[in-house]
Amino acid sequence: MDSFKKVIEATYLTADRAWSYRAILRYFYIQHERMREFLFPEEILGHLRQLEGFTGYTEDQLHQDLSALVKWGNLIASQDSGKARTVEEYIKKRFRYQCTAYTVEFERMLQQMEHMGETFGGSLEKTQFERLYQSLVKVEGSFESNIPSEEAAQLWEDVLTYYRKITQNTADYLAYLNSEEVEQRMQTEAFLVYKDQFTAYLRDFIIALQQTALQIQELIQSVDRKQLEKFLEKVVAHQEQTFRFEELVPEERLTEELEKWRSLSAWFLGNIHGDSEYAMLQMRTNEAIRRVTRVVQRLGERHQHFRSRKQDYLHLAKWFDSLEDINEAHELSAIAFGVFHTRHFHSDHIPTDDIYSDVWEERPMEHVTKPRVRTFTEKTRAGAMVRHEQEKEQMRKAHLRQRRLEQELLEKYITNGEIRTDALPVIEKHVRKVLLAWVGKAMARKDRIIKTETGRQVQVVIGKGRTTLASEDGSLEMPKVVFRFLDGGRNQ
Numbered sequence: 001m002d003s004f005k006k007v008i009e010a011t012y013l014t015a016d017r018a019w020s021y022r023a024i025l026r027y028f029y030i031q032h033e034r035m036r037e038f039l040f041p042e043e044i045l046g047h048l049r050q051l052e053g054f055t056g057y058t059e060d061q062l063h064q065d066l067s068a069l070v071k072w073g074n075l076i077a078s079q080d081s082g083k084a085r086t087v088e089e090y091i092k093k094r095f096r097y098q099c100t101a102y103t104v105e106f107e108r109m110l111q112q113m114e115h116m117g118e119t120f121g122g123s124l125e126k127t128q129f130e131r132l133y134q135s136l137v138k139v140e141g142s143f144e145s146n147i148p149s150e151e152a153a154q155l156w157e158d159v160l161t162y163y164r165k166i167t168q169n170t171a172d173y174l175a176y177l178n179s180e181e182v183e184q185r186m187q188t189e190a191f192l193v194y195k196d197q198f199t200a201y202l203r204d205f206i207i208a209l210q211q212t213a214l215q216i217q218e219l220i221q222s223v224d225r226k227q228l229e230k231f232l233e234k235v236v237a238h239q240e241q242t243f244r245f246e247e248l249v250p251e252e253r254l255t256e257e258l259e260k261w262r263s264l265s266a267w268f269l270g271n272i273h274g275d276s277e278y279a280m281l282q283m284r285t286n287e288a289i290r291r292v293t294r295v296v297q298r299l300g301e302r303h304q305h306f307r308s309r310k311q312d313y314l315h316l317a318k319w320f321d322s323l324e325d326i327n328e329a330h331e332l333s334a335i336a337f338g339v340f341h342t343r344h345f346h347s348d349h350i351p352t353d354d355i356y357s358d359v360w361e362e363r364p365m366e367h368v369t370k371p372r373v374r375t376f377t378e379k380t381r382a383g384a385m386v387r388h389e390q391e392k393e394q395m396r397k398a399h400l401r402q403r404r405l406e407q408e409l410l411e412k413y414i415t416n417g418e419i420r421t422d423a424l425p426v427i428e429k430h431v432r433k434v435l436l437a438w439v440g441k442a443m444a445r446k447d448r449i450i451k452t453e454t455g456r457q458v459q460v461v462i463g464k465g466r467t468t469l470a471s472e473d474g475s476l477e478m479p480k481v482v483f484r485f486l487d488g489g490r491n492q
Contacts, residue, residue: 009073009102020057020065023048025074028099029107038078038096041066066097074103128169129212132162136219143227152231153238156257163264170281202289206282213268213278220265232257406430407454419483422467432471439481449486457486 012021027047031039045062048054069075077095135158142155236253262271270276316336323329352362370376410431413419421435441450442460449459463480 007102009100010106011072012069012074013106015068017065017068019053020048020061021069021074023051023054024062024065024069025099025103026107028075028097029104029111032099032104037098039098040094040096044097066095070097073100075099127208128162128166129209129216132159132166133212133216133219135159135162136216139231140219140223143224143231147234149234149238149241152234156232156235159264160260163267167267167277202285202292206285206289209278209282209285217268217278220268228261229254229258232261403453406434410434414485417485421469421478421481422465424469426470426472429471429473432469432476435469435481435483438483459484459486 012018012025015021024044027044028039031037041059041062044066045057045059048057048062066075066077070077076098078098079095135155139155139159142152147155232254235257239253265271267277270279320329320332323332370378409428413424413427413431415423419435438450438452438458439460439462442448442458447459448461449457451457461482461484463482465480466477467480469476469478
């Protein structure tokens with residue numbers, strides 16, 4: 001296949017005289033960036049002799065190197081017969097040289113790698129997702145308007161540019177995070193200085209990613225395929241206006257642009273072959289945050305292990321010495337060292353399934369201590385299956401009765417289908433827990449509409465300003481919140 005043929009143009013990078021070949025082509029690349037296409041041997045020789053290691057470099061060596069580079073396809077030589085000053089120059093066929101497209105791309109890549117060093121580059125730019133979303137919005141908005149092909153091509157180029165930056169930067173930065181160098185630096189004490197900045201960088205990126213990527217996913221799913229093809233046909237029509245000797249079939253160009261759109265869709269939505277790259281990016285970034293947390297914890301434990309507590313104990317000793325009342329000393333001792341006469345027993349038994357139940361409302365737990373001897377074995381005997389239908393029915397009725405009382409208690413605070421926190425009197429603690437639970441559920445939804453346990457739909461509106469929510473067991477300062485019942489505040 002021609003696509004996988006041997007790249008002769010890359011020979012100069014590994015040849016024996018790569019030091020001179022690379023110096024020559026780097027000079028050609030620099031002049032190409034300055035929009036100078038043709039160079040003469042005299043100018044090249046003058047530049048090389050200014051470099052270290054080219055002091056004894058001769059004109060014959062230069063011509064040999066230029067001939068080799070022309071042979072490999074890195075340079076194009078053309079005879080400049082019009083400016084020959086002598087017969088000897090005309091006979092020698094005075095040439096001027098121009099670098100090829102392969103050479104420009106090779107040198108551009110090498111220069112980027114030299115600036116990057118031996119580590120991966122890239123970054124997690126949260127603004128790129130917002131810019132990509134705005135570009136996609138403009139593309140979708142152009143479906144209904146008859147925009148010129150030039151403007152359509154510019155919009156499409158913006159989308160591809162931001163998408164390309166996202167894929168390249170995120171892939172390179174995640175490779176950097178997983179590199180051996182970063183792993184080694186994380187194991188040093190110096191990493192503790194940067195941990196807050198590093199985790200904040202990753203956390204801010206995750207938050208921005210979650211906010212914008214969901215909008216991009218919804219937009220991609222809502223795009224009409226026929227309108228998209230008409231838009232891309234305008235892009236292809238503009239591309240055909242660019243003069244080139246090579247002829248490309250318009251259908252092939254349209255197929256290529258559609259494949260780019262499928263690639264963008266698969267990056268955010270996934271395809272039949274697997275999950276989306278967006279989901280993988282989110283997972284790998286979260287894993288990086290967890291890895292940083294584990295490393296910081298280990299470093300902190302190591303630091304505390306070797307840390308002397310002498311100054312702390314001296315401070316406590318002076319503090320105790322300054323106290324004149326024994327009761328104050330007892331209070332300080334309880335805070336610093338804990339209560340000496342209290343024992344704590346742990347049990348994995350859960351006495352109730354009610355998440356709103358407080359510790360002091362639960363029944364005492366029973367814990368059976370087993371002898372710690374090898375000869376101890378528990379006595380077992382066959383038992384019968386007992387059906388507790390009556391107990392279950394009693395518990396069910398008691399649960400429903402409790403829920404009904406709680407619902408009736410909540411109903412009395414509904415006014416005109418709304419509950420306003422800034423207009424509530426002193427409320428029961430259960431009502432406060434229910435209202436805060438509604439706020440928590442609503443914050444996870446974009447439309448802020450939730451469904452309660454009784455099947456009603458409630459829209460939670462968080463307003464400006466703050467208020468104090470008074471309850472039986474204390475007061476809570478919180479934003480002003482309006483709970484609007486979409487069914488008018490009545491049970492269905």
